Amino acid sequence: MISVIIPTYNGRSRIKNTLDALFSQDFSGEFEIIVVDDGSTDNTEDYVRECNEKIKVIYQPNQGPAVARNLGAHNAAGEIILFTDDDCIPQADWLREMLRPFGEDPDIVGVKGRYRTEQRSPVARFVQLEYEDKYDYMLKEKYIDFIDTYSAAFKRSVFMEAGGYDTEFPVPCAEDAELSYRLWKKNYKMVYNPKAVVTHTHPDTLWRYLKKKFKFAYWRVVAVKKNPQKLLKDSHTPQIMKLQVLFPPFCLACLLLGSFSAEMLTLSILGVLAFGLTTIPFTRKALRKERTLGWLSPFLLFCRASAQFAGLAGGAMYLFRQGSGKTAPALRSPP
Numbered sequence: 001m002i003s004v005i006i007p008t009y010n011g012r013s014r015i016k017n018t019l020d021a022l023f024s025q026d027f028s029g030e031f032e033i034i035v036v037d038d039g040s041t042d043n044t045e046d047y048v049r050e051c052n053e054k055i056k057v058i059y060q061p062n063q064g065p066a067v068a069r070n071l072g073a074h075n076a077a078g079e080i081i082l083f084t085d086d087d088c089i090p091q092a093d094w095l096r097e098m099l100r101p102f103g104e105d106p107d108i109v110g111v112k113g114r115y116r117t118e119q120r121s122p123v124a125r126f127v128q129l130e131y132e133d134k135y136d137y138m139l140k141e142k143y144i145d146f147i148d149t150y151s152a153a154f155k156r157s158v159f160m161e162a163g164g165y166d167t168e169f170p171v172p173c174a175e176d177a178e179l180s181y182r183l184w185k186k187n188y189k190m191v192y193n194p195k196a197v198v199t200h201t202h203p204d205t206l207w208r209y210l211k212k213k214f215k216f217a218y219w220r221v222v223a224v225k226k227n228p229q230k231l232l233k234d235s236h237t238p239q240i241m242k243l244q245v246l247f248p249p250f251c252l253a254c255l256l257l258g259s260f261s262a263e264m265l266t267l268s269i270l271g272v273l274a275f276g277l278t279t280i281p282f283t284r285k286a287l288r289k290e291r292t293l294g295w296l297s298p299f300l301l302f303c304r305a306s307a308q309f310a311g312l313a314g315g316a317m318y319l320f321r322q323g324s325g326k327t328a329p330a331l332r333s334p335p
Contacts, residue, residue, distance in 0.1 A: 002031045002099065003078030003156070007068035007172075009038040011086035012047045018086055019051055027095040032056060032077060036068040066165035066175040069149065073159055081159060083152040085172070088198040090151075091116075097196035098153045109158040109188045110180070112144060113151030113196030123209050126293050126300055127202035129286050136285075137238050138192045145184035146236035149176045151198045158188060166226070174219035181227035181234070206303065213304050214311040221315025240278055241305075247275040248306040275302060 004022060008015055015035070022033055033055045037045040039062025048057050060071055073081050082098055084090060094113065101108045114135055117128050138144055147154075149172065162182055169175035183190060203209040224231050233239065251271040258265030279298040287294030 001078045002029065002080040002082065002095070003034055003072075003076035004031060004082045004084065004095075005034045005036065005069060005072035005076065006084060006086055007036045007038055007065040007072065008040065008044055008048075008086040009062065009065070009068075010040045010042045010044060012040070012042045012044045015044065015048065015086040016051060017089050018084065019048070019055065021089045021091075021094075023052065024092060025090070025095045026092045029095075029099075031095065034058065034072045034076060036060065036072045038062055038065060038068040064167065064170040065149070065172040066167045066169050070164035070167070073156060073164055076156060079156055081154055081156045083149045084198055085150050085200075088150050088200050091197045091199070094151070094196055094198060097193055098151070101191050101193055102153070102155070105189070105191075107189050108191055109155045110147050110183060110190035111153040111196065112138075112147040112190065112192045113198060114192075114194050115150065115200045115202075116197050117200055117202050119202060119204060121204040122293060122296065123206055123300075124202040124204045125290065126286075126296070127209060129282075129289060129293060129297075130304075132289075133238065133282055133285060134236055135192070135194060138235050139194070141235045142191075143189050144180075144192050144235040145190065145230070146177055146180045146234055147190055150200060151196055152176065158183070162186075168222065169219055171215065171219070173215050174223040177220060177234075177236075178223040178226055181223065181230050185227065185229070206300075210303060210307040213307040214314070217308040217311025218315040218318065221312055221319065225319055240281070241308075244275060244278050244301060244305040245309050245312065247271055247278075248302065248309050251275070272302075275305075 006015070006018060019033065035048045035055055035057050037048070037057065037059045039060065045057055045059050048055055056075070058071060058075060060068060069083055080099060080102060098111050098113055101111045115128070115131050117124055119125065162179065165175040166178050169178070180190065203212050251268045254264045254268035254271060258268055276298050279301045282301065283294055283297045286297045
């Protein structure tokens, strides 16, 4: 028996596609589907019950997806638990591919799949290219230290022994990184299987994309604070991305000081040019896949770095306010 757990908050308009895809899996084994309704106000709980009586539906007051996933795991009957999101559509062989590494190596405790999108908006296609770049980076490692919740599988015993997802994270962001880091620290083996695919809807406007990048960076600060050994390197984040984050504040500072010094204005221009050099590997890869996005990549990467720096600064302030005993901002956002 295996268990597939889906947390949802006001997911009535999204979740049917996810459920239909799970019931259409090319999989002969026994599995259960657990939907944890995290305090929805759109009648999601009743809607899911009407979709299929075989689904195990659990309701909780709104406490965030980390709590919801832990509750689903607590009520799961499977030896292997899988997680996906209510806006993901698993491909027909997703279950088989997610389970395959466990059968190939009994020491494997976690498996990560991959995203794919069918969107055609330029920003969404850029986001997909961004994920592909990270996937290429992960393929360099035999074992990984990052399993995203959109396509995740764990041995339930290990997940429960580790305490599940850290409930300090109130939004679906970085709680998966933090758990992965903890498992890595205990020398557990986790792998990436690029054949385990879920289709997903990425941000389709620049503003939505930058908000998401800000939020990810904000909460990643908390995850790294809890696991400082991952500050320098993990299997998910290309090292060049960390360098790029430093350029926007440097260029802005030089630009502001440029009104007092021509040398600072020159430094700002040189900073932009240097940033452009760091984007060459990604841009070349993007150009091979889609020429228009390739030419847009340096601009979009600079915007990304700017949002990430702002998120890192916000996350650092969150930790400072926690340490000082002041009330920290919740930074919640709609799904």
